Amino acid sequence: MPDHETESSMKRGELARLTGCNIETIRYYEKIGMLPDPPRTSAGYRVYSRDHVTRLHFIMRARELGFAMEDIRGLLGLGDRAAPTCAEVKARTDRHLADVRTKIADLKRIEAVLAATAAKCSGAEVPECPVLDAIGS
Amino acid sequence: MPDHETESSMKRGELARLTGCNIETIRYYEKIGMLPDPPRTSAGYRVYSRDHVTRLHFIMRARELGFAMEDIRGLLGLGDRAAPTCAEVKARTDRHLADVRTKIADLKRIEAVLAATAAKCSGAEVPECPVLDAIGS
DNA sequence: TATAAGGTCTGTAGCGACCACAGGCTCAAG
DNA sequence: CTTGAGCCTGTGGTCGCTACAGACCTTATA
Numbered sequence: 001m002p003d004h005e006t007e008s009s010m011k012r013g014e015l016a017r018l019t020g021c022n023i024e025t026i027r028y029y030e031k032i033g034m035l036p037d038p039p040r041t042s043a044g045y046r047v048y049s050r051d052h053v054t055r056l057h058f059i060m061r062a063r064e065l066g067f068a069m070e071d072i073r074g075l076l077g078l079g080d081r082a083a084p085t086c087a088e089v090k091a092r093t094d095r096h097l098a099d100v101r102t103k104i105a106d107l108k109r110i111e112a113v114l115a116a117t118a119a120k121c122s123g124a125e126v127p128e129c130p131v132l133d134a135i136g137s
Numbered sequence: 138m139p140d141h142e143t144e145s146s147m148k149r150g151e152l153a154r155l156t157g158c159n160i161e162t163i164r165y166y167e168k169i170g171m172l173p174d175p176p177r178t179s180a181g182y183r184v185y186s187r188d189h190v191t192r193l194h195f196i197m198r199a200r201e202l203g204f205a206m207e208d209i210r211g212l213l214g215l216g217d218r219a220a221p222t223c224a225e226v227k228a229r230t231d232r233h234l235a236d237v238r239t240k241i242a243d244l245k246r247i248e249a250v251l252a253a254t255a256a257k258c259s260g261a262e263v264p265e266c267p268v269l270d271a272i273g274s
Numbered sequence: 275t276a277t278a279a280g281g282t283c284t285g286t287a288g289c290g291a292c293c294a295c296a297g298g299c300t301c302a303a304g
Numbered sequence: 305c306t307t308g309a310g311c312c313t314g315t316g317g318t319c320g321c322t323a324c325a326g327a328c329c330t331t332a333t334a
Contacts, residue, residue, distance in 0.1 A: 086266035090258040129223040
C-alpha cells in the first residue's frame with residue numbers, strides 16, 4: 001500500500017528537478033540544518049511539501065547573491081536565533097555588500113595587472129616571457 | 138656538531154618570515170610538488186636556499202593574482218611538463234583574465250541587487266523586511 | 275651541565291559548500 | 305516476476321590552505 005500523497009508532496013528527485021538544486025545538495029542542506037527534516041514514508045523516503053520548495057528557493061537565491069550559509073541561517077532565524085528584524089537583515093546585507101565591493105576592487109586590481117602584463121607578451125614559441133618576469137620579480 | 142650552513146641557507150621558519158608565507162603552507166607546497174624537496178640536516182631539518190625563496194615568491198605572487206595551483210604548475214613547467222613557451226603563458230593568462238572578468242561581472246550584478254534591495258529597508262525593529270521578500274520571491 | 279624555552283618534525287583533521295559514488299532498498303511498469 | 309529507475313545511508317573527494325598533538329632537536333641561560 002503506497003503512502004498517502006497530497007497534491008503538493010514530492011520526493012527528493014522531484015524537489016531537485018523543481019528547484020534546479022542538485023539532489024545531493026538537498027540532503028546536505030538537511031544535514032546542516034538549513035532545510036527542516038522532512039517527514040518520511042514508511043519505507044524511509046523523504047516527503048517534501050510546498051514549504052520546502054519555498055525554503056530551498058530562498059536558500060538558493062541567497063547563495064546566488066553570495067551570502068554565506070551562516071548569513072542565511074541568520075536571515076532565516078535558524079538555530080537558536082529568533083526571526084530577525086528588518087534592522088538585523090539590513091545590517092547583514094550591508095556587511096555582505098561591503099564584502100562584495102571589496103572583492104570587486106580586489107579583482108579589478110588583479111584584472112589591471114593581468115591585462116597589462118599579458119599585453120607585453122609576444123605570443124611567440126620562445127621560453128622567455130614577460131609575464132613570468134612580471135610575476136617572478 | 139651543527140650541520141654546515143652557507144650564507145643563504147635557512148630553515149623553514151626563516152623562509153616563512155622572509156617571504157611572509159605561513160610556515161605550514163610551505164610544507165603544503167612541498168607536499169603537492171610546488172616547491173622542490175629541500176635537502177635536510179642530519180637531524181631531518183629542511184634547509185632552504187635562495188632558489189626556494191625565488192620559487193616561493195613566484196608562487197605567492199601568482200596566487201595573489203588569482204591563478205589556481207594547476208595554472209601555476211603550468212607556468213612553472215612542473216610535473217611532466219616542459220618549461221612553457223611565451224605563447225603558452227599568454228594563453229593561460231588570457232584564460233585566467235577572462236575568468237576574472239566574468240567574476241567581476243557576476244559580482245557587479247550581485248552588488249546592484251544587494252544595493253537596490255538594501256535601500257528599501259526601513260531598518261526598523263520589525264520582522265517584516267523587503268530584503269527577505271526580495272530573496273524569497 | 276642541567277634545564278627550559280622555542281623551533282622543527284610527522285601525521286592528521288578541519289574549514290566551506292558542496293558533489294559523487296558504492297552497495298543496498300523500494301517502487302512502478304510490463 | 306523481472307527490470308530499471310529512484311531513493312536510502314555512509315563515506316570520500318574537491319581546493320588551498322591552517323591548526324593542532326606529540327615527539328624530537330637546538331639554543332640560551334643558570
